[in-house]
Amino acid sequence: MSIFEGRGARAVAVHALALALGAGCSAGPSGEELVRQERAGLICSMGTTATRTATGQYICAPSGYTAGFGLQLNETEFSVNTSQIQARVAGACPVGQAIRSIAEDGSAVCGSPFTRTVVVSPVGTPQENGVALLAALGGITGASATNPYLLKLEPGVYDLGAQGLDLRPDVSVEGSGEASTIVQGTRQDYQRGQISAINLGADPVELRALTVRCSGVTNTIAGVFVSGSSVRMSRLAIALTVDPAGNGSAVGVSVSDTSNAELDRVQVQVNGGAGTGSAIGLSVFGTSTTRLFDVRASVAKSAGQGYSVGMYVSSSATASLDQAAISAAGGLYTYGLNGQGGSAAIRGSTFTANGGNVVAGIVNFAVAMALENATASAGGPGAMGLASYSSAGTVVHGSRLSGTAYGVFNGGGTARFATSQLSGGTSATGTLAGGGGVVSCFGSYGANWTALSAACN
Numbered sequence: 001m002s003i004f005e006g007r008g009a010r011a012v013a014v015h016a017l018a019l020a021l022g023a024g025c026s027a028g029p030s031g032e033e034l035v036r037q038e039r040a041g042l043i044c045s046m047g048t049t050a051t052r053t054a055t056g057q058y059i060c061a062p063s064g065y066t067a068g069f070g071l072q073l074n075e076t077e078f079s080v081n082t083s084q085i086q087a088r089v090a091g092a093c094p095v096g097q098a099i100r101s102i103a104e105d106g107s108a109v110c111g112s113p114f115t116r117t118v119v120v121s122p123v124g125t126p127q128e129n130g131v132a133l134l135a136a137l138g139g140i141t142g143a144s145a146t147n148p149y150l151l152k153l154e155p156g157v158y159d160l161g162a163q164g165l166d167l168r169p170d171v172s173v174e175g176s177g178e179a180s181t182i183v184q185g186t187r188q189d190y191q192r193g194q195i196s197a198i199n200l201g202a203d204p205v206e207l208r209a210l211t212v213r214c215s216g217v218t219n220t221i222a223g224v225f226v227s228g229s230s231v232r233m234s235r236l237a238i239a240l241t242v243d244p245a246g247n248g249s250a251v252g253v254s255v256s257d258t259s260n261a262e263l264d265r266v267q268v269q270v271n272g273g274a275g276t277g278s279a280i281g282l283s284v285f286g287t288s289t290t291r292l293f294d295v296r297a298s299v300a301k302s303a304g305q306g307y308s309v310g311m312y313v314s315s316s317a318t319a320s321l322d323q324a325a326i327s328a329a330g331g332l333y334t335y336g337l338n339g340q341g342g343s344a345a346i347r348g349s350t351f352t353a354n355g356g357n358v359v360a361g362i363v364n365f366a367v368a369m370a371l372e373n374a375t376a377s378a379g380g381p382g383a384m385g386l387a388s389y390s391s392a393g394t395v396v397h398g399s400r401l402s403g404t405a406y407g408v409f410n411g412g413g414t415a416r417f418a419t420s421q422l423s424g425g426t427s428a429t430g431t432l433a434g435g436g437g438v439v440s441c442f443g444s445y446g447a448n449w450t451a452l453s454a455a456c457n
Contacts, residue, residue, distance in 0.1 A: 082106075116149045122156030126184070130159040133183075143170040145204075153210060155180035162187050167228075169202040175210025178237040178267075184213040187221070200261075203228030211237040217248040220277070223268070226255040226288075234264040240271070244302070247275030252297060255317075257286040265294045272301030272308060272331070280309045281326060284317040284342075291320045301330035303355050308333070310351060313367055314340035324349040334359045336376060339367030339390065350375045359383040361403065368392035371399045378403040385424060388415045388437075396420050407446070412437040417456065423447035 044060035051059055051066075059072070070085040071078050082104050091108045093099055098113035112119075120136045122129045136151060143149045148170045155176045164187040167173060175181030183198065198212055205228060212223045223238040233253070240250040252268035255261045261284075272279025281297030284290045301308040308331030313319050319342070326336050326349070334356030337344075344367050351361045351374070360383065361376030362369075367390055376385045376399070385401035388394045391413040400421045401407045407422035408415065414437060423446050441456035 119152045121154045126157040126159035129156050133158045153181045157182045160185035166199045167202050167205045172206040174208050177209055178211050181210040198224045200231045201227045204230035206232040208234040213239045215241040217242040217250050218246045220249040222251040222254040224253045226259050226261045229260050231261045233266055236266045239269045242273040244273050246273050247277045249277035251280045251283050253282050255284040255288045255290045259288040261290045263292045263295050268297040270299045274302035276306045278307040280312050283312040284319050285314040287316045289318045292324050293322045295324045297326045299328045303330045306331050309338045310336045312338045313342050313344050317342035319344045321346045321349045327352040330355045332357050335363045337362045339364040341366045343368040345370050346374050347372045352377050354379040360387040361385045363387040364390045364394050366390050370395045372397045374399040376401050384409040410437050410439050414438045417441045417444045419443040
């Protein structure tokens, strides 16, 4: 089709008319320009021409002007090209969500600000908060060693009731601080894997920055029960209270079987009742391996019945303690540390026992035990700083052992002391006494730098 056919012919005719009437008139657009306008479906005003944009669109633009990057020009008006420059953000996200992306038109796309962190917020009563916590844990899918998840608890009280919280593999739980986030429960069935408020039966998991609280215990309960092979606890507070009039038993942290657990800056408080039940701060048994650093355990029980024990090591368990402070008071048998089996390496730690009928800062029945820069003390009639009966051996370096009756009572087995202070009783024999076994001392001494009894040779 020639330039004079179709719409182009009309444009040229218009141009010819303009030339015929052009005496005294300013020059209009050229014929070529009119053809471009006609083809683009435009009628441009004087001083503007049909101009093709970077996107292929024709617009009327002032002659001699060009829209730069991010701009578009229509006749005499510049505007922003939103395909190149982001429009102003419009809209807002609901509480708990964040802007994940922004569309070209400025609209916001909302969603969780995290990918593998699930945040649990208090929604009402402590019981309602507990339901929300359990639902959030149950809603996590796809957690694995290469895709671990964190369940983050905002400040609040989360009451789990009788259900408890059973952690899942590769899902760790973090509160907002021991004073701000409290998880409590009443589960009291002492069956492995079904214990109290929190069960760490999966691995690898970590529990941190919160308080575990259980009160009114009438049966047997553990604040945290560990059976997973790779478990870590840090910045925790655990508080258990037994019904004062009942026979319930309570264990702050129980590490069982083949577990591999690490406790860092954990505080345990157990208040036992007046009955025959036991009150125990920490218990490690089976073939478990437990490392404790800067752990504080305080156990108190009414005098006269049951056991009050700061820490219990038994079976073939392995325990390593650094900078720990363990104490026990009340009960019939009162021990800061009760060693029934396995092994224990203790450094820079303190064990204290007071009250009760049989009292010892440390009693070692069958543990291979090593103490370095440690302190064991006991108060009350017949109280012993260290009572050693273990044929596996007790080795003491640079430590202080003191008791109202005996600094050390060696009832059998093997006990060795180097550069340590052993003090107790009012006589030389009160410092170190016993009924057999092998005892050897090197550079050790009694209270006020006095010589030890002849039993230490």
